[in-house]
Amino acid sequence: MTKFGVIIFPGSNCDLDAIYVIENIVKRKVLKIWHKDRSLPDIDCIIIPGGFSFGDYLRPGAIASHSPIMKPIKEFSRNGGLILGICNGFQILTEANILPGVMLRNISTRFISKKVKLKVLNNNTPFTNLFSKNEIIELPIAHKDGNYYAPLEMIDELKTKNRLIFSYCENPNGSVEDIAGILNEEGNVLGMMPHPERAYEGLLGLELGRKIFESIVNYLENR
Amino acid sequence: MDEEILKELNFSVKDYEKVVELIGREPSITELGLFSAMWSEHCSYRSSKIYLKELPSSGELVVQGPGENAGIIKITDEIYLAFKVESHNHPSAVEPFQGAATGVGGIIRDIFTMGARPIAILDSLCFGDLNSKRTKYLLNGIVEGISFYGNCVGVPNAGGETHFDPSYSENPLVNVMCVGILNKKNLRKSIAKTSKAKVIYIGAKTGRDGLHGASFASGILDDKAVKRRGSVQVGDPFLEKLLIEATLEIIEEDLIEAIQDMGAAGLTSSSVEMAGKGGKGIKLFLDKVPLRETNMTPLEIMLSESQERMLLVAKIGAEKRIKEILDKWELDYAEIGEITDSNWIEIYFSGEMVCNLPIEYLLNPPLNCIPPQMDRKKLVYVREKTFNLSSLLLEPSFGSKRWIYEQYDTTLLSNTVIPPGNGATLLRIKGTDKFIGLTLNSNGGLCAVNPFLGAQTIVAISSRRISALGVKPAAVTDCLNFGDPNNPQTMWEFSECIKGLSSALKELNIPVVSGNVSFYNEGRDKRINPTPTIGMVGVGNLSYIPSNHFVEVGNLILIIGGETGKEYFDSEILPKLNLELEKNTQELVRELISKGLLKSVQSIDRGGIYLALIRSISLSGIGARIYDFPLNFMPSEFLLSESNSRFLVSIDKDKIDLVAKIVGKEMVKVIGETIANYLIIADSFKVEISEIKNNYERSFRKFLEGA
Numbered sequence: 001m002t003k004f005g006v007i008i009f010p011g012s013n014c015d016l017d018a019i020y021v022i023e024n025i026v027k028r029k030v031l032k033i034w035h036k037d038r039s040l041p042d043i044d045c046i047i048i049p050g051g052f053s054f055g056d057y058l059r060p061g062a063i064a065s066h067s068p069i070m071k072p073i074k075e076f077s078r079n080g081g082l083i084l085g086i087c088n089g090f091q092i093l094t095e096a097n098i099l100p101g102v103m104l105r106n107i108s109t110r111f112i113s114k115k116v117k118l119k120v121l122n123n124n125t126p127f128t129n130l131f132s133k134n135e136i137i138e139l140p141i142a143h144k145d146g147n148y149y150a151p152l153e154m155i156d157e158l159k160t161k162n163r164l165i166f167s168y169c170e171n172p173n174g175s176v177e178d179i180a181g182i183l184n185e186e187g188n189v190l191g192m193m194p195h196p197e198r199a200y201e202g203l204l205g206l207e208l209g210r211k212i213f214e215s216i217v218n219y220l221e222n223r
Numbered sequence: 224m225d226e227e228i229l230k231e232l233n234f235s236v237k238d239y240e241k242v243v244e245l246i247g248r249e250p251s252i253t254e255l256g257l258f259s260a261m262w263s264e265h266c267s268y269r270s271s272k273i274y275l276k277e278l279p280s281s282g283e284l285v286v287q288g289p290g291e292n293a294g295i296i297k298i299t300d301e302i303y304l305a306f307k308v309e310s311h312n313h314p315s316a317v318e319p320f321q322g323a324a325t326g327v328g329g330i331i332r333d334i335f336t337m338g339a340r341p342i343a344i345l346d347s348l349c350f351g352d353l354n355s356k357r358t359k360y361l362l363n364g365i366v367e368g369i370s371f372y373g374n375c376v377g378v379p380n381a382g383g384e385t386h387f388d389p390s391y392s393e394n395p396l397v398n399v400m401c402v403g404i405l406n407k408k409n410l411r412k413s414i415a416k417t418s419k420a421k422v423i424y425i426g427a428k429t430g431r432d433g434l435h436g437a438s439f440a441s442g443i444l445d446d447k448a449v450k451r452r453g454s455v456q457v458g459d460p461f462l463e464k465l466l467i468e469a470t471l472e473i474i475e476e477d478l479i480e481a482i483q484d485m486g487a488a489g490l491t492s493s494s495v496e497m498a499g500k501g502g503k504g505i506k507l508f509l510d511k512v513p514l515r516e517t518n519m520t521p522l523e524i525m526l527s528e529s530q531e532r533m534l535l536v537a538k539i540g541a542e543k544r545i546k547e548i549l550d551k552w553e554l555d556y557a558e559i560g561e562i563t564d565s566n567w568i569e570i571y572f573s574g575e576m577v578c579n580l581p582i583e584y585l586l587n588p589p590l591n592c593i594p595p596q597m598d599r600k601k602l603v604y605v606r607e608k609t610f611n612l613s614s615l616l617l618e619p620s621f622g623s624k625r626w627i628y629e630q631y632d633t634t635l636l637s638n639t640v641i642p643p644g645n646g647a648t649l650l651r652i653k654g655t656d657k658f659i660g661l662t663l664n665s666n667g668g669l670c671a672v673n674p675f676l677g678a679q680t681i682v683a684i685s686s687r688r689i690s691a692l693g694v695k696p697a698a699v700t701d702c703l704n705f706g707d708p709n710n711p712q713t714m715w716e717f718s719e720c721i722k723g724l725s726s727a728l729k730e731l732n733i734p735v736v737s738g739n740v741s742f743y744n745e746g747r748d749k750r751i752n753p754t755p756t757i758g759m760v761g762v763g764n765l766s767y768i769p770s771n772h773f774v775e776v777g778n779l780i781l782i783i784g785g786e787t788g789k790e791y792f793d794s795e796i797l798p799k800l801n802l803e804l805e806k807n808t809q810e811l812v813r814e815l816i817s818k819g820l821l822k823s824v825q826s827i828d829r830g831g832i833y834l835a836l837i838r839s840i841s842l843s844g845i846g847a848r849i850y851d852f853p854l855n856f857m858p859s860e861f862l863l864s865e866s867n868s869r870f871l872v873s874i875d876k877d878k879i880d881l882v883a884k885i886v887g888k889e890m891v892k893v894i895g896e897t898i899a900n901y902l903i904i905a906d907s908f909k910v911e912i913s914e915i916k917n918n919y920e921r922s923f924r925k926f927l928e929g930a
Contacts, residue, residue, distance in 0.1 A: 010552065011461050013377025017637050020653070052375040055461025111370045113632045140634040142374070198637045203651060203768075205640075 002220045004030040005043035007073070007089075009064045014050035014086060017197040022047075025200045026213045035067040040076055044220050048073075050087030050142075050195060060103060060145045061091030070096055082126050082216060083189040087143055090181075090191035099184055099191045100158070101150035107174030111144040115206065117169035118180050118194060122162045125183055126219035127190045130211045137208040139194035141172060146193040148175035148182075158182055166192055228252070232259035233442050238589070245584050253570060253577040256522040260488035261495060262588035264742050270591040270708035271740045274721045282734040284697050284762070291412055292333040292483065293403070294736025296698045298657050298762060301407050305339040308347075308400035308663065308702040308758040310741035315397040318455040319364025323397050324372035325458040325530050330401040331378060332484035332533070335467045338411045338474045339403030342636055343381035343650060344373050345663040346399050347702075347756045350385070351392025353620055358387065359927065361395050368458075369399070370630040375460035376467070380631030381650065381661045382643030387620050388668055393746025398702040400663050400758040404652065409474050413483040413493075415501040415536045415562045420480060422494070422505065422560040423542070425549055426466050426532040428515035429490075429524055432456045442743055462531040462554075469552040470533060476548075478541035485532040491525045493534040494560070495568055499582045504565035509572040511559045521572040536562060595718045596711035608793050610859040612833065612908055616915065621830065622922030623841070645771045645838055646826055647688035647761075658768075660692040660761035665704075666829075667752030669792050674716045674753050676797060678723025683805045683867055685759040686731055687826040690809035691771070691870060693816035694763030699728060701738040701757055706750035708742045716753035724755060730802040733759070767819040769872075772842035773897045774822045778873040780847055780895040782832065783815075783886055784808035785868035787853075789860055792829065798865045805868045811886045812870050818885075820878050827869040832894070833862040835871040840902055841916045848903045849895035858907050873897055 004022045008015050015032070022030040031041055035053075040046075053064035064070075077083055077098055085093040093099040106112055117138050120131040131137065150158070155177055158164050166181035173193075181192030196209030229239055232255060242250055242258050250258065264270060280288040286303055287295035293307035311326025327344060334341045346369055350358045373380055378401070432455070473479055481501070483493040490512070498505035509524050519527075537545055542558070549556045563569070568585070570578035615621050628643045640658065641649035647662035664685045670677030686696040701724065706713040728735065744751040785808065790798040815821050825835040836847060852861045874882055876896075883891045903909045 011375070011464055013464065013635065017635070020637065051377060052461060052464070055375060055459070055464075057461070110367075111374055111630045111632075113374075113634065114629050142632040142634060144374075195634065198634045200637070203640055204634075204637055205642075 002028050002045060002217050003043045004028060004045050004047060005033045005041065006030055006047045006049055007033050007035060007069060009035040009053035009067060011053045011055050012049050012051035014195065014197060018047045018049045021197045021200050021210065021213055025210050026217050028217060033069065035064065035069045038068050038072065040072045045082040045084065045216050046073060046076060048083065048085040048089030048092055050089055053088055053092060059095070060088060061095040064092045065095035074098065077189055080186065080188050082220070084127060084216070085191040086195060086197060087193055090193055091145065093189065093191045098189055099182060100154050101148055103145045104147040104149050105145050106147050112172050113142040114140065116141050116172055116194060118166045119169060121164045121167055125165060125187060125190065127212055127215050128165060129219055130215045136169065138206055139196055139199050139209055140206065141194050143193055146173045146175065148179040150176065161185070165190060166194065232256060233263070234259040238262060241589055246580065251577055253521045253525060254580055256526050257491050257578060257580065257585060260491045260526055261585040264708065265487050266492050267588045268740055269588050270593065270742060271717065272590060274718055277721055277725045278735045279725065279729050280734050280736065282698065282732070285734050285736055288734070288736050289738060292336045294698065294700060295337065295410065296736060296760065298652055299655050302652065302655055303405050303407055303410065304402060304659065304760065305334050305337045305405060306400060306402040306700050306758065306760060307333050307737040308398055308700045308756060309333065309739045310702050310704055311397045311399065312394060312704065312741055312744055314455040315365055316394055319361045320368040321455050321457055323365040323368030325456045326397050326399045327369055327372040328458045328460065328463050328530055329486050330399045331376060331463065332486065334401045334403035335470050336482050336484050336533070337403070337405065338409035339405035340471060341378045341401050341403040341467065342638060343402040343661060344378050344399060345381050345661060345758060346383035347396065347663045347665055348383065348385045349391040349396035349665070349667060349754060350387050351395070352389050353387040355392060357392065362927070365395070365397055366627050366630055372458055372460045374632045376464050377635060379635040379639065380628060380633050380643060381648040382628065383663050384665065385624050385627065386665065386667065388752060390667065390671070390749060390752045393749055394744045394751050396704050396744070396751065396754060398704070398756045400700060402661060402760065411474055411479065411482050413481055413497050413500060415481045415497040415503050417480060417539065418503060418562050418564040420539055420562045421537045421542055421558050422507070422562065423535045423537055423545060423556055424512060424532065424559045425535060425554055425556040427459065427462055427529050428513040428555060429527045429532070430515040430529050431519065431523055431527060432529050456528050456530045458530050465552045465554055466531055466533060469548055469554055472548050473545055476544065478538055478545050479535045480538050481536040483534055485534055487528065489526060489528045489532070490534065495582055495585050497534065497536060498562060498568065499586045502566065504563035504567045504582065505560060506563050506569045507560035507571070509570060511557045513555050513557050521570060521577045525570070591708060593709055593711055593714045595715035597715045598712045608791055610863065612859050612862065616918040617922055619923045619926035621834070622918070623920050624923060625920060626924040626927060640768060641692060641771055647692055649692045656764050658694055658763055658765050660689040660694040662688045663756065663758045665754050665756040666792065667754035669797065670720060670754060671752040673797060674719035675723040676800060678720040678755050679727040679800050680798065680867065681755060681757050682724060682727035682731065683800055683802070684826065684828045685757045686733065687809060687828065689759055689761035690813050691824045691826040692761065693765050693769060693813060694761035695813065696731060696733050697760050697762045698734050698736045699757055699759050701735055701755060703738070703740045704744050704751060704754040704756065705742050706745045713750065720753055720755045727802060731806055767816065769816055769821045770823040771825060772823055772839045773845040773847070773873055774843065776845060776897050776899050777876065778822050778897045779876050779879055779893055780871065780873050780897060782827070782892045782894055783812060783870045783872055783890055785866060787861060787864045787869065788866045789864065791863065791865050798867050800867045808868045808870070808890065811890065815882060815885060820882055821872045821874055823873045825871045827871050829865065831863040831865050832871055836902065837915060837919050839871070840912060841919045844912055846898045846901045846912050847895050848898050849905060851905050858904050862904070
């Protein structure tokens, strides 16, 4: 059975939702991992949740990317462990150079909280295998700095290697190529701005976010 | 005593003489500072106390009524809900971003102080004329401040309201409500019970910011006050987030016996109130208070309103574990004193005693009883009302406030079932089969003309909005915003509003569990409209949740409830209110919802049937055909009627007989049906859905962004 770990930084605030989805929807074990820990417990997948780690001081994710826990996380990544960074988690992964690119302020300069439609560009990943290719899904976004940017050559590489995973149907924040989520070169780390952990049951109006967690479990338990 | 000092402290000569009489000597400067803060209107409710007693405050679900940091009601036997609304008007008038941000921070502290995890924020905002530059400046700053603080601290927004009226041009209103959830065993109060228990200060270091905040809020906004921009505190939502987590961890481990945040009048009110409520005394050593500025005097330390600070009374023996938790969250703390048996507050600084006062004197200022008197000339009548349906659609104040609430995180914590944007919000409570409805409303325009009816109507509308969600109105928190209490006209408005609130709440059986009074809301030559703001919570089990917009073509559209009359909030003929009819209608609608008979439900209130229709259409993309009107009505007169006690619902066609049987024929009027693509109103009006959506959704945004 897949075991998840959710990393908690001071200022993380989407940790409760991630833990709730894992425990109550995909019904797997989940451990809380404190940012000052210097090693990881025995887990199969790391979730870096959203929020405002260290109050977004300096730049979103910048200070968290130097927390002690980042060293074992990098090692975990090198060994092929699955990592999902959501919102501030995505920002932390780019600041830690685990994923390429940077996150600029939204083009409106304002915080944007709303439902957005996304296209699943690549369903051949540990995180998206239960979607169909080009499936349109709806998830909430809630961020001020989600305007993804990388140099042209990097964007080309992301495209040719199928590392663009989600794109916005209607670009809300100015991000280049409508990018909403990308994969690392090895295919085991996904960063995304939208929040799948808030979209897991009909009552909430949105439920396809759960498929990301179910895809992870499917990949790890049936491969 | 030097009169300059009294002025600086906003303390009257009369009060000073009373102090001398009470303590039998001249007070020290620090002592005088404590009196000025504790006797300020903001802390002491000295002008409003006698009226507030009229409000009903008990009920089956009430666990904690007024008098604590927040009110508490039962959701289940084990799970409670804490909530409160508070104003941050003056700070927001002089420094909109920080004023609003720290308003959010302050009310959130009131909630987690009780042992509750904050799960929702609502905000009621009143501005001056929409077209003025100052309104745009204030609106941008205030919304950005709420967005900045609320999003970062991790508490989702669950809606609110926005009003525009010239009476608020100098003195805008920012009323913020916070709701939190707690386990019964974690309920904590601000009552110190054990002498020798240690007093622990945690959070931000103390600076000169927010100095005299309580007395700043207890005077009008004149030029001198506006220059007090330095009085406005600066908020740090990240630090507050750490405080939430650390405090809840400390409470979960049962390590403290009392706790209070350092809000208005900072260290003074928190220490005096905790000791006073427990019938104890307190000793403070100010040299131990963590400071961020040098050479601060004892007076400044006691009155600072630096944000993100809490005062705990530790259980004896738990101090070490408390400090471990604070270390984990990297929070500053200091043991600054202890609880005593004396009933006195003793304060030491640099080895000297700088204050030694009986706490009861501080907690019981002489009441300020200005006899209410009505001056008819000061009642405002009739503003111009637009009856043009097409042009209303382009009106920014009529349009959707999406521009505002899209800057607030509304989906965090994954509880949001019906999101903000439609009068009331529905959240589910995880781990239970309960849902809660939340709404925050005022109507200063109506209260200015008829404060009694206005206050009653706000209660009626709030409960109607809660009932439209299918849950039952359970309790209320109120924020009463008025002008200078030394003006008899203000006190007349205040007493009428209280009578209105009280009568409506009693009739509908809804208690008040917490609240706040904000006087002195006046600019240089303008008093605000009397503005009681009501935050209402509803609770219920829901096996079926109706939509808040149309769901399919071919449904009947009905009005359920009272008569539609030529009555409007902005006119000489105000909507009448029959509380019994209101109560019955709401009960019937909740019954229809519980039977699964309603496809969609909307409360009809401000903007009448028309606004309810426009919202239903714009959120769904489904249109409507409205049949003919009663002969004596123009279409717009009918659609814009703001008569009370009505709901707009849509149902399956074959359910009409059943619905009529349940509620009674005289309570149902079929007015139309849902169709595709258009809104068609009798023979007079036909618009495409896309145009409605475009205009309703964009008019406000367009106006603010000028694009």
